[in-house]
Amino acid sequence: MNLIKKAAEDISKAKMGIALTGAGISTESGIPDFRSKDGLWSRYDINEYGHIDSFKKNPAKVWMMLREMISLMNAEPNPAHYALVELEKMGYINAVITQNVDNLHQEAGSKNVIEFHGNFKRVVCTRCGKKKGVDKIDMENLPPMCECGGILKPDGIFFGEAIPRNAYLKSVALATKCDLMLVIGTSASVYPASQLPYLAKGSLTKPKGIVIEINKETTDITGIVSDYIIEGKAGEILPKIVEEIKSITS
Numbered sequence: 203m204n205l206i207k208k209a210a211e212d213i214s215k216a217k218m219g220i221a222l223t224g225a226g227i228s229t230e231s232g233i234p235d236f237r238s239k240d241g242l243w244s245r246y247d248i249n250e251y252g253h254i255d256s257f258k259k260n261p262a263k264v265w266m267m268l269r270e271m272i273s274l275m276n277a278e279p280n281p282a283h284y285a286l287v288e289l290e291k292m293g294y295i296n297a298v299i300t301q302n303v304d305n306l307h308q309e310a311g312s313k314n315v316i317e318f319h320g321n322f323k324r325v326v327c328t329r330c331g332k333k334k335g336v337d338k339i340d341m342e343n344l345p346p347m348c349e350c351g352g353i354l355k356p357d358g359i360f361f362g363e364a365i366p367r368n369a370y371l372k373s374v375a376l377a378t379k380c381d382l383m384l385v386i387g388t389s390a391s392v393y394p395a396s397q398l399p400y401l402a403k404g405s406l407t408k409p410k411g412i413v414i415e416i417n418k419e420t421t422d423i424t425g426i427v428s429d430y431i432i433e434g435k436a437g438e439i440l441p442k443i444v445e446e447i448k449s450i451t452s
C-alpha cells in the first residue's frame with residue numbers, strides 16, 4: 203500500500219496524535235543538521251563546542267560558534283512546519299515535541315509546541331536568570347553580557363545539561379498517552395528524546411501506539427520501534443499526507 207495513504211488513514215483514525223521533530227525538519231529551511239557533511243558542524247567539533255563545560259570554561263570562544271549558528275537560524279519555516287500547523291488545526295496533532303532550538307514551529311503557527319531542548323532565539327542570564335530575545339543583545343563583543351554583569355547564555359541546553367523539567371514531564375506524559383506519534387527528521391540518537399518513541403509504542407506484550415517515521419534515511423529506531431518509515435524529504439511528504447487526509451475525510 204502507498205505509505206502516504208497509509209499514514210493519512212492512521213493519522214485520521216488516531217484519537218491522540220503527537221509529533222516529535224528533530225533537526226531534519228529544518229534542513230529545508232537552510233539550517234544544517236548534525237549530519238550534514240558541509241557547514242557549521244564540520245568546522246566546529248560538536249563534542250567540544252556543544253558541551254556546557256566548554257561554555258563555562260571559555261564562553262567567548264563558544265559564543266563565536268553560537269553567533270554563526272544563530273545567524274543561520276534566521277530562516278523561514280518550510281512546508282513541513284506548515285503541514286504540522288494544518289494537522290493541529292484539523293485536530294489530528296495535539297502537540298509538537300521538538301528537539302530543535304530554532305523557533306520555526308512557533309513561527310509557522312503551531313500552538314502547542316514543547317521545547318525539549320529550549321530555544322536559542324532567547325538568551326538567559328547565567329547570574330540573574332533574566333531572559334530576552336537574542337535579537338535584543340549586542341553580539342559584537344563576546345560573550346554578550348546582561349545589565350547585571352552576568353554572562354548571557356542561549357536559553358537552550360548544551361550537552362551535559364538537564365532537559366527543562368516542565369518540557370520533560372509534559373513530553374513523557376504525552377508520549378505515554380498518545381496513540382500515534384510522527385517521528386520527523388530526527389536520528390533518534392540523542393538521549394532522552396530518543397526514548398519518547400519507545401513510550402509511544404508501548405511494549406511487545408502491551409502494544410499501544412503507531413509510530414511513523416518520516417526521514418531521508420533509516421535510523422536507530424527503524425523497524426525496531428517505528429511501524430514504518432516514509433523515506434524522503436519532510437517538506438515534500440508532510441504536505442502530501444495533509445492533502446490525502448483532506449481527500450479521505452471530505
Ligand code: NAD
Nearest residue numbers: 224225226235236301302303304387388389417418435436
Ligand atoms: P540529527 O542531526 O542527529 O539528525 C537529523 C535527521 O534528520 C537525520 O536522521 C537525517 O536523515 C534527517 N533529515 C535531514 N534532512 C531531512 C529532511 N529534509 N527530511 C526528513 N529527514 C531529514 O538531529 P536530531 O535527531 O534532531 O538530534 C540532534 C540535536 O541537535 C538535537 O538535539 C537538536 O536540538 C540539535 N540541533 C538543532 C537544530 C535546529 O534547531 N534546527 C539544528 C542542528 C542540531
